[in-house]
Structure formats: C-alpha cells, structure tokens
Amino acid sequence: MPANRHVARQTRTQRLPCTVASITIQRPETKGQKPSGHNLPADGSSQVLDKPRVVILGSGWAAVSLVKALNKSASKQYDITLISPRNYFLYTPLLPAVASGTVEERSIVEPIRKIASGKGRYFEAVCESIDPNKRTLVACFPQDVGLAEACFKVPFDLLVLAVGSVTNTFGIEGVEEHCFFFKDISDAHRLRRHVSECFERASLPATTPEERRSLLSFVVVGGGPTGVEVAAELHDMLLEDMRRIYPALMSDVHICIIDTHDHVLSTYDRAISEYASNEFRRSGIEMVLHARVSAVHSSAVDVVHEDGRVTELASSTTIWATGVAMHPLVKQLQEKLPPGLQTHFRSITTDEYLRVKGSGGTIFALGDAATIEQDKAMDHASELFERADTHHHGKLNLDEVRAIVRAASKEYTQFKEYLRFLDGHCGAKRFGGMVARSLQAAHLINQPHRKPAADDPLWGDLAFDEQTQLTREQFTELLRKIDKGLRALPATGQVAKQQGEYLARLMATSQLAPSQPLPPQVKPFHYRHKGQFAYVGRDRAVVDAPLAKAAGISTGLLWRSFETISQISLRNMMLVSIDWLRTKLFGRDISRV
Incomplete structure (x- = not known):
C-alpha cells in the first residue's frame, strides 16, 4: 500500500x-x-x-x-x-471541448460541498x-x-x-483495454494527453510510415451527439493548432466516425443530420455508416459492414462514444x-x-x-379494439388502426413514435408496411419479404393493401410489437x-415520509423536451428544437452562449467565457501535463 x-x-x-x-x-x-x-x-x-x-x-x-x-x-x-x-459536479456537454483543450478542466467542475452548503452534509x-x-x-x-x-x-x-x-461495451473484444471512454473529466484528460503523445511519437525520426499513419488516425465509435462533438473538436484542434505546429505530419492525419445507422445524429431531424454529414465531408472526416465494430486492437479497429464485409481501420486512438449499461x-x-x-x-x-x-x-x-x-397498450387490446371498431364489423381496416393510434397517443406515449407515419401517402404506406411486417413475423398474414428502403431502415417501404382488415388477434399482435419498442x-x-x-x-x-401516500393534488413527472444542440466543427453547430431547427455559424455562436449561461455557477460561466476567448486569441495549449 x-x-x-x-x-x-x-x-x-x-x-x-x-x-x-x-x-x-x-x-x-x-x-x-x-x-x-x-x-x-x-x-x-x-x-x-x-x-x-x-x-x-x-x-x-x-x-x-x-x-x-x-x-x-x-x-x-x-x-x-x-x-x-466524485466530489464535484461535471458539466458533461463540454467534455469534448475539454478533450481538445478548447476549455480547461476546472472550468466545468464545481465542488459538491459548495453546492450542498447549508442544505446537507456530503461524504466522498x-x-x-x-x-x-x-x-x-x-x-x-x-x-x-x-x-x-x-x-x-x-x-x-x-x-x-x-x-x-456505465459505458456499455457490448462485450466487444478489446474495448475495455484499448478504447477511450467519455464519462468523466479523467477520460477527457487522458484523451488530451494521448493525442499530444501521438503527435510527439509520430514526429520522431525512428517512427516508420506505417506507425505514423496509425498514430495519427483517430476513430470515434458512435454517431450520436457525443461522438459527433468529439470528432468535431478533434478536427478543430488539428486544423487550428496541430497543423501550425506539426505541418509535416498533417498528410497522415485521419479522423473517422463509425455508426450503425445510415446517418449521424440519427435522433435529430433528418435535415439537421444531413447538414452535419455535409460538414464532416467538407472537413475531411470519414463516416463509416451502416457498420459496427467487432474488435478493437492497440493500433487497429475491425469493422463489419452492412454487406458482411470485415475491414480493418488503422487507429491508435479509438474513442468509444456509444451505449450505456x-x-x-x-x-x-x-x-x-x-x-x-x-x-x-x-x-x-x-x-x-x-x-x-x-x-x-x-x-x-x-x-x-x-x-x-x-402502461402497455397490449394489456388493453380489447378495449382499444372496441374503440376502433366503430362499425362493429369485428375487424379493423387500416384507416381505423391509424385513427386509434392517433387518438390513444396521449394515453400510451409509445404510440407517439408512430405518429410520424400517419400523415400523407408516404406516411400511410410506411405505417401499412410496419403493420404488415409485424403480422408477418407473427405468422398471422402471408406477405412477400422485401428489402427495407434506404430512407426507412426501421420498417421499410412495404406496400400494404388499404382494404386489408385486421382481426382482434392481429390487432393485439400489432400492439405487442409497438409495446416491445417502448423507449424510456x-x-x-x-x-x-x-x-x-x-x-x-x-x-x-x-x-x-416512508409509507406515506402522496397528496392527491401532486402531479406526476412530465418531461418537456426543449431541444438539443450539437457542435459540428469550424464554429458551426446545429439545434433541433420543437419550435425551430437551425444550423450554421450563427447557431454555433448561439451554442457557445447557451453552454456558457447553462453553467452551474457564476464562477464556471466566467471561466468558460475566458476559455472561449483564450482559445480564439492564443490557440490551445498542447502541453502534455
């Protein structure tokens, strides 16, 4: 000891x-x-x-x-x-900025004892x-x-x-040993030191060209907000600082982002995702989509593509920004x-x-x-069926199914995910395809299999006869399928x-107090989504909010302002503001400390 x-x-x-x-x-x-x-x-x-x-x-x-x-x-x-x-609060949205040196570590942490002062005691x-x-x-x-x-x-x-x-590694070989995670300030600190070390090693005369390419290749696994912002911050650091300090090495620098979806930022509006993808292409960031990582090694990553091909990407820096457990x-x-x-x-x-x-x-x-x-909709299948069967035929046509899904979406929030399928010809066609596919899987109908459309990988663009009617059993199976996709x-x-x-x-x-019922006037928790930002590099950002969607340099300025005023204390606000200004005026500190 x-x-x-x-x-x-x-x-x-x-x-x-x-x-x-x-x-x-x-x-x-x-x-x-x-x-x-x-x-x-x-x-x-x-x-x-x-x-x-x-x-x-x-x-x-x-x-x-x-x-x-x-x-x-x-x-x-x-x-x-x-x-x-952990005896401090960490403002996690700016972890990627800390990893690149844009913002300093202590600017986004606040002592827990200071936060809890006068309200309670704290034990580390x-x-x-x-x-x-x-x-x-x-x-x-x-x-x-x-x-x-x-x-x-x-x-x-x-x-x-x-x-x-905790981070979910999905049991993939080498993730625990060779990947950089992104949950705590120590993860960002370790990545920042490692990137500096990679450039120093790559600049040595004894380093071979193959070793240099591996040292200067950075792979980000996960195309969600965290993965996108890590890739964007890395690119900014390389473009604005490393290119000036290590000009001879820049031809070997490569950033790659891997995701299982067909586009990055898959939870955002599709137009926002397309903007982010175009920005990455302009910045030279490679996107390997419809692919998954099968193994991670000390200097390479094995990638399985949609068609079953397995390729190896050289990388001495693999950042794991996907999955929670x-x-x-x-x-x-x-x-x-x-x-x-x-x-x-x-x-x-x-x-x-x-x-x-x-x-x-x-x-x-x-x-x-x-x-x-x-509440699971399948448990109320009979009640919903009766509400939908307005003509009392004992069967539901597709119009009646769509109507009950729309009407019951306030009672069963899982239906809201499917509301986007209900409007217009294309939406009706996709919703019909979803119905057909779920019933076919349960062997309740016969429907020839077709490959899902590229723009709708979840259900596919399968045709479904508008005149087809669902029995009570088929309707119950449809609700079971929707319930199975319940997302927290x-x-x-x-x-x-x-x-x-x-x-x-x-x-x-x-x-x-224990065993004491809540007063009857207490309302349940209701989440109000206010939108979400994502930084995509070169001073640009995107925002996907209920009332507006925007992207570009002005959105980047809005993003910086939002992240600054959202800090937990005035001290943090001041420090983050100073860090933004310092980085613009003097660049990032690449010292490995």
Missing part, C-alpha cells in the same frame, strides 16, 4: 468517530446505535431531530439539480446527506450495497472499496438513487426488490412520481439510473435535470 494512502487511512480512522456521532452513522459491527427513527444534527449536538432522513446517491445532473432547486427553507424539513465518489464515498427492507446502505471511501473495516452504515427514510449509468448498484438493488417488479435490463423501473416500484415509496430514482414504467426517456442531462427539479418541488410542497 502506498505510503500516502496509509496516512490517509490513518487520518480517516482518527476522525471518523466525530463524523459518526454527528449523524448516527456507525460501522456495521458497532453496537449501541441510536434508534433508526431518529438522527442527530449536523453540528454534532445530541439533540434528536424529528426529520425524515434523505440520502442522495450521486453528484451528476439529477442529484445536483435536486439540491440546487431545493431552497434552504425547504431543505430544513429534511436531514439531507449526499454520497458520491462509494455506496457498496443498499438494504431496502432495513432502509440502510453501506459505503466507504473510494480507495477503501472492499475493506469491510473501512465501511460505514447510513440509515435513511428516503433514498434518492441518482448514480447514472445499468450501473452495478442499480442491478444489485433490483435483485433485492420483490420479484417480478423489476425486469428492465437497462434501468430500475419507477412509477410516474419517480418512486421505485417495490420500494414502498422509500426510494426515488432519477436520471440514467431510472426508467418510468409506461433519453439518457440526457436535460431529462435528469428536470427530474431533479421535479423531486425538489415535491419535497418542498409535500412532507415526504
């Missing part, structure tokens, strides 16, 4: 009893614990407070938005404890386990994970689970809740008030860690922020 860690352990052990006494947290083996229904003030006095103990796990968007939105008056109704192994610790029945959790300092004697118990009346998600703590909690209630493979399931199913209302889950349960809210900071603010309002307006 390193000497400095030993000293830290000694210091922590000497100071722990004072901390334990202040909040009635004790080691698992310690006896003489205060009754679980009471807790002590944070100042260490012996006065017992009759307040619900609220423990918040996490320091990301959901947890921090909850704490910031909860005013000090409302926070005095609860005894709040924050626990997270990892939660190792949660006991939902005893309403306790076990935690320890991050470097002491696995040491039972270093752990302590924290009792709670209400638990807020906001631990986020369930946090291990969430999986562990799922297994401790009543069987049958938690079956989601990616998140823990909550009700519409963000309460974890099976927890008796004592656990709330926010952000990437959670998904809100949606997107794993974005925007969703987590709104959920944190919702729970803060709930805590402020209602005295939350």
Whole structure:
C-alpha cells in the first residue's frame, strides 16, 4: 500500500468517530446505535431531530439539480446527506471541448460541498450495497472499496438513487483495454494527453510510415451527439493548432466516425443530420455508416459492414462514444426488490412520481439510473379494439388502426413514435408496411419479404393493401410489437435535470415520509423536451428544437452562449467565457501535463 494512502487511512480512522456521532452513522459491527427513527444534527449536538432522513446517491445532473432547486427553507424539513465518489459536479456537454483543450478542466467542475452548503452534509464515498427492507446502505471511501473495516452504515427514510449509468461495451473484444471512454473529466484528460503523445511519437525520426499513419488516425465509435462533438473538436484542434505546429505530419492525419445507422445524429431531424454529414465531408472526416465494430486492437479497429464485409481501420486512438449499461448498484438493488417488479435490463423501473416500484415509496430514482414504467397498450387490446371498431364489423381496416393510434397517443406515449407515419401517402404506406411486417413475423398474414428502403431502415417501404382488415388477434399482435419498442426517456442531462427539479418541488410542497401516500393534488413527472444542440466543427453547430431547427455559424455562436449561461455557477460561466476567448486569441495549449 502506498505510503500516502496509509496516512490517509490513518487520518480517516482518527476522525471518523466525530463524523459518526454527528449523524448516527456507525460501522456495521458497532453496537449501541441510536434508534433508526431518529438522527442527530449536523453540528454534532445530541439533540434528536424529528426529520425524515434523505440520502442522495450521486453528484451528476439529477442529484445536483435536486439540491440546487431545493431552497434552504425547504431543505430544513429534511436531514439531507449526499454520497458520491466524485466530489464535484461535471458539466458533461463540454467534455469534448475539454478533450481538445478548447476549455480547461476546472472550468466545468464545481465542488459538491459548495453546492450542498447549508442544505446537507456530503461524504466522498462509494455506496457498496443498499438494504431496502432495513432502509440502510453501506459505503466507504473510494480507495477503501472492499475493506469491510473501512465501511460505514447510513440509515435513511428516503433514498434518492441518482448514480447514472456505465459505458456499455457490448462485450466487444478489446474495448475495455484499448478504447477511450467519455464519462468523466479523467477520460477527457487522458484523451488530451494521448493525442499530444501521438503527435510527439509520430514526429520522431525512428517512427516508420506505417506507425505514423496509425498514430495519427483517430476513430470515434458512435454517431450520436457525443461522438459527433468529439470528432468535431478533434478536427478543430488539428486544423487550428496541430497543423501550425506539426505541418509535416498533417498528410497522415485521419479522423473517422463509425455508426450503425445510415446517418449521424440519427435522433435529430433528418435535415439537421444531413447538414452535419455535409460538414464532416467538407472537413475531411470519414463516416463509416451502416457498420459496427467487432474488435478493437492497440493500433487497429475491425469493422463489419452492412454487406458482411470485415475491414480493418488503422487507429491508435479509438474513442468509444456509444451505449450505456445499468450501473452495478442499480442491478444489485433490483435483485433485492420483490420479484417480478423489476425486469428492465437497462434501468430500475419507477412509477410516474419517480418512486421505485417495490420500494414502498422509500426510494426515488432519477436520471440514467431510472426508467418510468409506461402502461402497455397490449394489456388493453380489447378495449382499444372496441374503440376502433366503430362499425362493429369485428375487424379493423387500416384507416381505423391509424385513427386509434392517433387518438390513444396521449394515453400510451409509445404510440407517439408512430405518429410520424400517419400523415400523407408516404406516411400511410410506411405505417401499412410496419403493420404488415409485424403480422408477418407473427405468422398471422402471408406477405412477400422485401428489402427495407434506404430512407426507412426501421420498417421499410412495404406496400400494404388499404382494404386489408385486421382481426382482434392481429390487432393485439400489432400492439405487442409497438409495446416491445417502448423507449424510456433519453439518457440526457436535460431529462435528469428536470427530474431533479421535479423531486425538489415535491419535497418542498409535500412532507415526504416512508409509507406515506402522496397528496392527491401532486402531479406526476412530465418531461418537456426543449431541444438539443450539437457542435459540428469550424464554429458551426446545429439545434433541433420543437419550435425551430437551425444550423450554421450563427447557431454555433448561439451554442457557445447557451453552454456558457447553462453553467452551474457564476464562477464556471466566467471561466468558460475566458476559455472561449483564450482559445480564439492564443490557440490551445498542447502541453502534455
């Protein structure tokens, strides 16, 4: 054990009893614990407070938005404890800018203790386990994970689970060993150092041409907002800084982005995606689409294309910007809740008030860690069939199916995804194709298979006779298909922020307590999508918002302004503003520190 860690352990052990006494947290083996229904003030006095103990796990968007939105008056109704192994909030949208050196690391972080000041206490610790029945959790300092004697118990009346998600490698060979992930500030720091190292190695006389090409090839896996912004920031750094410092190496520089869809930014409006693709082509960024990575090596990436071909791309820098998986703590909690209630493979399931199913209302889950349960339309197939069968023929034609999907979209949000199929001839044709394909898969109709159209890879442009009528069984199968495609809210900071603010309002307006029902006037959580930006390089950005869609240099200026004013503190706003200006005036600092 390193000497400095030993000293830290000694210091922590000497100071722990004072901390334990202040909040009635004790080691698992310690006896003489205060009754679980009471807790002590944070100042260490012996006065017992009759307040619900609220423990918040996490320091990301959901947890921090909850704490910031909860005013000090409302926070005095609860005894709040924050626990997270990361003692700062990270403004994740600017991580790509940090990786390129456009923005400095400390400009987008804010200490958790500063955010929680006056509202609760904070422990820099990892939660190792949660006991939902005893309403306790076990935690320890991050470097002491696995040491039972270093752990302590924290009792709670209400638990807020906001631990986020982890990167999903999909079990692909070499991803863990050779890829750069993009979840934390350390990931951006490591990538920034690595890019500088690649250029320094490539400039050495002993480096062969093959090694130089590999060192200066950068592959980004994932064409979503993160992947696109990483590729764009890398391109800006190479164009504006590396070209000036390493002019002889630029002919070997290559940036490539790989995605399984037929276009980047697939969740954005198609016109926005096309603009981003055109910008990348103009910038010389290669896009390998309709393809997936099958293996990652130290200096190459294996790519499987749509037609089954396998090619190898040279790359000493592979950035993994795709896929999220369930946090291990969430999986562990799922297994401790009543069987049958938690079956989601990616998140823990909550009700519409963000309460974890099976927890008796004592656990709330926010952000990437959670998904809100949606009512399955298939369970109400008979009722929907009767509503749609206005002529009482016992069968539904395609017009009646379209009508019920549109009418029931407010009750069953999963229908909203298909509303775009319902307008115009093309939309009707595609919706008919979706119906035909789902019923054919269930062997309920015979329909010759056709290759999906390139512009509609999900369902294809299959023709379907407008006069065809669906039986009750076929209609039920159609609903099953739609239910199977249920998608939770997107794993974005925007969703987590709104959920944190919702729970803060709930805590402020209602005295939350275990096994206590919510007041009847409480409204369920409702997500309001406000749009999303993406930086595409060369001072240009795109925005896909409900009221407007835009792209270009002016949108790039709007993007910078938005990212600046969205910082969590005035200090961060000032630092980010200075970083934008510094980069424009003096360029990026490429020192490997």
